[in-house]
Every structure is written in C-alpha cells, then in structure tokens.
Amino acid sequence: MDNLKEKIQEFLNTKDFTDQMDPADIEGNKLMGILAYLSWLVLIPFFVAKESEFARFHVNQGLLLAVVEIIAVIIGLIPFVGPIIAWLVNICCAILSIIGILNVVNGKAKELPIIGSYRLIK
Numbered sequence: 356m357d358n359l360k361e362k363i364q365e366f367l368n369t370k371d372f373t374d375q376m377d378p379a380d381i382e383g384n385k386l387m388g389i390l391a392y393l394s395w396l397v398l399i400p401f402f403v404a405k406e407s408e409f410a411r412f413h414v415n416q417g418l419l420l421a422v423v424e425i426i427a428v429i430i431g432l433i434p435f436v437g438p439i440i441a442w443l444v445n446i447c448c449a450i451l452s453i454i455g456i457l458n459v460v461n462g463k464a465k466e467l468p469i470i471g472s473y474r475l476i477k
Contacts (some may be wrong), residue, residue, distance in 0.1 A: 367454070369466040376409050381462045384410040388459035391417035392452040394424065401476075411476065412464045416455055419470045420448050 373381070387400035387410040397417035404410035423444065431441030451467050458465045466472055 366468050369468055369471055372412060372464040372466075373462065376412075376464050378462075380407050380409045381464075383407070385459055385462070388413040389456055392420065392455040392459070393417075394421065397421055409464060413455065413459055415474060415476050416467050416471055418475045419467070419473055420451055420455075422475070423470060424448055 384400075384404055384407040387404040387407060390396045390399050391401075391410065391413040397414055397420075400407075400410045401414050401418075404414075427441040427444035427448070430444065431437050433440075447469075451470070455467055
C-alpha cells in the first residue's frame with residue numbers, strides 16, 4: 356500500500372509555478388481557473404481574464420485537456436476499439452480536470468500530470 360501511495364505522489368509531483376504568481380491575482384481569479392477545466396467553458400477565462408497570469412496558466416492546462424478530448428472523439432470513430440479507447444481517454448481527462456480544479460481551489464499553479472508541461476498559450 357505504501358508503494359501505491361508513493362506512485363500516486365510521484366504522479367502528482369509536477370512543476371509548481373505558484374511562487375511566481377501574485378497572491379492577489381490567485382485569489383481574484385479562482386473562478387476563472389475553475390472554468391478553465393470545465394471543457395469548452397475554458398473559452399470564458401481565455402477571453403475574460405487575459406491579464407491574469409494565474410487564469411492564463413490554468414487556461415493553458417484546460418486547452419490541453421480540450422485538445423485531448425477532441426482527439427478522443429476522433430479516436431472514438433475507429434470501429435470496435437475506438438470507443439473503448441475514447442472512453443478511457445475521457446476518464447483520464449475527467450481525473451485530470453479534477454486535479455486541476457483542486458489545484459485552483461488550493462491556490463496552486465501546478466502543471467497537470469502527463470500533459471501539463473506543454474504550452475499552447477503564454
């Protein structure tokens with residue numbers, strides 16, 4: 356059981372940029388950060404909170420998830436195995452969204468596991 360805990364901790368141990376963010380920005384833009392992880396609602400903070408470094412960080416993470424979701428839809432069109440793979444990818448996206456929302460609620464700017472190190476926006 357301890358080995359599983361260590362594996363989970365290692366999985367969740369991603370780069371943290373919180374110390375580079377303004378605490379007032381973090382506190383004032385938590386709602387925008389949460390919206391970034393709710394599928395296509397990512398467009399709201401993308402257009403509304405352009406000046407917020409905290410929101411922009413989470414918008415990038417949310418856009419990465421949206422791209423993966425689009426890929427899952429395309430994969431789902433493959434006969435037989437496609438829907439199964441798409442379902443698994445969507446479950447992973449849901450888990451990553453929950454991790455992202457928890458990061459926002461805790462005032463953290465941490466990358467998501469697996470996909471978080473990629474940048475679509477600055």
